[in-house]
Amino acid sequence: MQADLGFWVLQGLNALQLSMLLFLLSVGLTVIFGLMHFVNLAHGSLYALGAYAAATAGAAIGFWGGLLVAPFAVAALGVVLYLVFIRRMRRAGPMAQVLVTFGLIFVMLDLTRIVWGAQALSAPVPALLDGRLTILGVEYPAYRLFVIALGLAIWGVLALVLGRTQIGAMIRAGVDNDSMAACMGIDVEKMFFLVFCVGCALAGLAGAVAAPLLSVTPDMGLQILIPTLIVIVIGGLGSLKGAIAGSLIYGVVQTFGAVLFPQFASILIYGLLAAVLILRPAGLFPAKG
Amino acid sequence: MLETRNLSKSFGAIHVTRNVSLKLERGERRVILGPNGAGKTTLFNQLVGEITPDEGQVFLAGEDVTALSVQARARRGLSRSYQKNTLFDGLTVEENLGLAASVTHGHWHNIRYDSLTRRDVQDTVREVAEQVRLMPYLHARVSDVSYGVRRQLEVGVALATRPLVLLMDEPTSGVGPEMAKGFHDLLNDLPRDLTLLIIEHDMDLAFAVADSITVLNYGEVVFDGSPEEARGSSLLKDIYLGAWEDA
């Protein structure tokens, strides 16, 4: 085993990088759930769409333009999804919601193929970040450090917004008890809409960030969905703390599992998930109680 | 028949039950009085096991059942009705009673025959339906009958398990004076060997059916005695005229 410090630093950064990518995805999903009790299986498709939007826009106006455009493009789609599907499904129960968004996965998968074709798109790393930096004696790709920084920044902003602002207090009230929040004069429906759009934008941002790192293919959304769901189930549906904790746990277990116990990497994560479900069925940091 | 010793429970800093010790003899009918928030329903929840007490024990027919689950206590003869209707809404009145009776007769867990059409279950359903005056509604769906009928069914379902001890949480809650009178008759018609513990708001009903009365305030037993003693108690009057009145 490689026991030197550099190895641990490097793998630690890898774990953190994966965690932050998953955090960007799961935080939107989990807050939407906390507020609306709605699990959107098509969240992964939104992520894929973000990657496609970033790659397409990026080809025309450069990486940073693409990074900016993607969240708005996906949020715009989120508006459509909200108006056409989500709003009507608010009271339909989890099964119907899961199935509608399940259907959406396949619809969006085929739409991506129709618009962009089945072949992978290119999404180069921006020149500014196309190098490596040395941290604690370890050379690490600058772009990955950017992903880590961006994830931490978003986490900070969300923690601030949710914890310190009035809109954050309203959202927390809504998560806690939506009827009560409505009684207190909060326009809950409008707040749902807002949070849903922000969640979609974050998924789009995650896709845009992932594009230069991974391959932009139609099925990328389907691939990320299960890890994202594992993150929010471990962390506890509906809480920011849960999303970050779940992401970190997943990133660490996945990364170090892959390196140290390659044969058991995915069994490990599912085993952990099963343990959490048995011992704490609502996850480690549930939004309520 | 049913006994508690020093039952205590708190949620955070709020003590909802404090050192509650009760003792009910077989066939005794006791009414629990107390203002809103006195911890009556929480006490019930601890008795049947839906909430675990922090301290103290619950005894049923001499057996310590504190560590037992809700269903285990139920199978030992402890049954309850709820203040808020807790019925099988999509099913018929007959099916509601039948489900309860099929547990009593041990048919709830077989895969060979229909539990609801068994002779013993059907007999129990009829008996209970007559006891709680539900015969005309047997085939109606719960969601289609009136609120009052549902209140009767609430008690009926609890009765259909043929319990030794029946806990009733405000059986007349939300019904008019006419119906409440009906409940009074209904309770008096129940078999005398059935031990009853009733949370009740309606003082007339309480005094009409109770053998004994317990008063809870802020989670503590503040009075324990016969209805006659209760009537004369100044403490009860204070509570009754005080916070109680506003409820």
Next chain:
Amino acid sequence: MFRHTSLRFWALGLIAAAAVLRALTAEYFGVEMVAEIAILAILVIALDMVAGFGGMVSLCHGALMGAGAYAYAMLTVKVGLAPSAAFAGAIAITGAASWLIGAVCGRSHGIYFIMATLAFGQMGYSLVFEQPVFGGDDGVSGVPRIDLSLIGLDLNDPRTFAFACLFVLGLVYWFATHVLQAGLGRTLTGIMHNEQRMRALGVNVWRIKADMFGLSGMIAAAAGALAAQHVMFVSPGLLNWTVSGEALVVVILGGLGTIIGPVIGAIAFVMLKHEVSAHTDYWHLVVGLILIAVVMSRANGIFGWLEQRLSRARPSSARDVIAHQVRKDLAAQGALEDA
């Protein structure tokens, strides 16, 4: 509560007649479709037993079917057991696994239950995919069909095999409706309508859920063992969560909590899929849109809609019950009074 209404008898009779007619007269692929539909119908009956009568909306039934298929394939190909013994073995193994899943997941409700079952399903998928014993991505080939030459039947004949599948489907339909009308099924329905009350009546809730989930898993395993024989091959894709999602969609398409409805759903789904995929490579898109429309419509699937139109006594729709239950759960979580 499951009841055999006359409409359900009529539907059953019509389906049986149509299936037999088709199995007798259709061309090769038509006969294959009968087998495919019958196998899917068995799976969705298993799912409807727990979802439509216990509110246990499972996203691992595809994995359970896959487990049955793999167990059958492994027992015949690798262990060398006789196919009929392997069939029984597959049902027993999968039933046990399914019982455990039901026991563990039975404690959670609503979306948590869905997620928990999804997790267990994916766990099975990973296990099969990554352990070399199971043949990895390549699966296991050369899976034999049961030898019924003793009673003069050759299951290798597509028509005979289709009839065998229909026979098993009939058996499963009888078994499922029988269990649902027995104490276990009645109690489970009670739990779906009001779990708290059922517990207060003395019912060991997790046990009922686990038992029904186990039985359902056994039926799913039968579907899997038939699927393995049908294609004479098993691969990990069978266990993927999208198969479970599809099965759930089929149940909704046909009518949750009606048993006969999901069978109709299976017929509609398979025919729709073949019809649309003959015209476009983007058939996922078309089928997806149709399914979304069905789920979003208020009707309880094809059969639920029929029942509503044709029968005077409207049976309670399991879909409504589950949706209602969720509202109550949510309200309870927020410590709210019912409006």
Next chain:
Amino acid sequence: MSNFVKAAVAAVIASSAVAQAQAEDIKVGLLLPFSGVYAALGEEIETGFRLGLDTFGEGSGASFEIVREDSEASPPVGLAKTRKLVMQDKVDVMAGVVSSGVLGAIRDVVDGAKVPLIVANAGNDEATGEACSPWITRMSFSNQQVNRPMGKYLVDQGITKVFTIGADYAAGQQMIGAFAEAFKAAGGEIVGQEFTPFQKTQDFGPFLAKAKSSGAQAVYAFYAGGEAISFVKQYDSFGMKDALPLYGAGFLTSQLYVDAQGRAAEGVVTALHYVPTIDNEANRQFVEAFKVKAGHLPSEYAVHGYDAARALVEAVKSGATDRETLGAALQKTSFDGPRGATAIDPATNNIVQPIYVYQIVAGEGGAQTQKVLSQLPAEADPVNGCEMALIN
């Protein structure tokens, strides 16, 4: 396989009357993934196949009717569709098959039904090894064929310590295995080996760190599809290409992915049986025609389709008209195509073709292109337990 299964399959086949088509009308069942993960490959192969029929079909005196079926790259679906093609559509010949899993699943059916199948991609070694069939002719490649020559090639380049990494599924193991065996036979040493979960690995970072600290002189990799793109990009981003050159099976930097990989792919050296920059007349014509039809350069997948069609047409031109005569003629396929001299090995029914070692370099206008470094001679695979019977 047990005799029972063989008998079973034969019975399945026999139960449907086999009718042969008219002499001049050849019915082709094209089984490819048109939806799902491998849809891009299905499209490439179909385009190549139709181009091949258009190019060579004229003057063959036959008309070709294509019945296309979507295998969804799923073995059960592929099998069901194969049975439909064989039993109901009664095709004279089948072509296609991308995934080895599908090929493994349908092998017994085509063999039992005696329907010739021209494999246009799936490369699992067994299909032309222990599970070979006179009815299955492979016009694409075998996993070992592409990788074996690289073992000696790397040692010849002075590289003796290699870290291997590949996707954890049958093809990955066969490709890496064939390389490792040849590499060790030539005197090289494998200092580390890693198989990553197939289609589930998003982040190769953890594995790359391991490779870096393994003391190897080079890394040898096999990935395809999205994983190939992610892997090459991430390999580059960790700055490993300079210290630890990347070699691999040519699918890693296939024409299909190289645009998406961009500059990250530059410098990677891999071996494959086809790249669009192969210098011969047949290839120039093919590349031109394909570009007109598809709008982009052909990949190895396109050439599989193209050559499969050509093999079929040649068989028809030699007088074959039905399943049996087509099958017999396909076993004798031999022509000079875009990949150079290609022929079917009578011992295994696998294609024998040259292997090209190529490097990705920056071409004109900044787009990446393939520079052929070396053409390794065509070499037939070992027979590996294949007992081939000639149909005629």
